[in-house]
């Protein structure tokens with residue numbers, strides 16, 4: 261049997277704008293999905309379309325056990341993490357020799373198939389490699405890891421990423437004169453943020469601006485507005501929704517000393533808080549039960 265894990269992700273800047281070729285910055289976060297795969301002669305029927313497609317693409321069959329620290333449908337990339345960890349565990353258990361890049365590509369194909377062509381390249385890439393990534397179109401550049409102190413607030417309002425992306429696309433088609441400058445402003449904030457990674461106050465302000473611009477695109481939600489305002493009032497440098505919006509999650513950039521206070525403020529409004537930082541590992545092999553095998557996945 262082989263157990264692998266893969267991290268979730270947050271967008272620090274640039275979500276939605278990335279869909280139109282603008283830059284975005286995403287970061288892998290500590291909560292992970294753990295997947296154990298075992299060769300079995302008579303594997304039980306796998307019910308999740310993600311898992312089914314993982315076994316299909318690898319051309320094998322096995323049993324699978326999942327333990328997730330990531331809530332699903334919350335904008336934190338849980339389906340990508342499940343897919344990346346499952347493919348990595350299959351790769352290991354069945355002695356295949358796929359690289360990390362291969363796993364990332366296959367994970368994207370699986371997500372695309374299950375999500376009917378609308379998957380995010382960012383989610384599978386960040387989950388495979390970990391760290392901080394600048395995305396622009398098809399290109400992804402690893403940025404130097406930063407120890408941003410984050411509190412994530414899950415609104416517990418589920419959302420449909422594909423629908424929100426489509427909505428913004430429609431808005432842009434109908435009102436290019438209004439929407440294009442908003443996307444340009446998101447791009448400006450994303451680019452400027454990279455010059456300010458060491459200045460939390462300015463970075464927090466950029467997050468506030470990015471949140472307002474996303475609201476202007478129409479992807480806000482009253483619960484996101486509430487959690488963002490409460491997090492700021494509790495001492496965050498800045499806060500914004502993360503991912504597609506319309507529910508899902510928000511992030512607050514915090515001084516270390518305020519993290520608990522910000523988390524309590526989020527929970528007091530009915531959100532679910534996760535205190536976290538960057539995860540630089542990406543997909544990784546977890547302790548396996550007795551069998552002495554080294555990682556079979558290559559970077």
Ligand code: MEV
Nearest residue numbers: 275276278379380503504
């Ligand atoms: C969703 O997590 C982020 C979006 O920008 C979509 C995408 O990048 O695929 C809304």
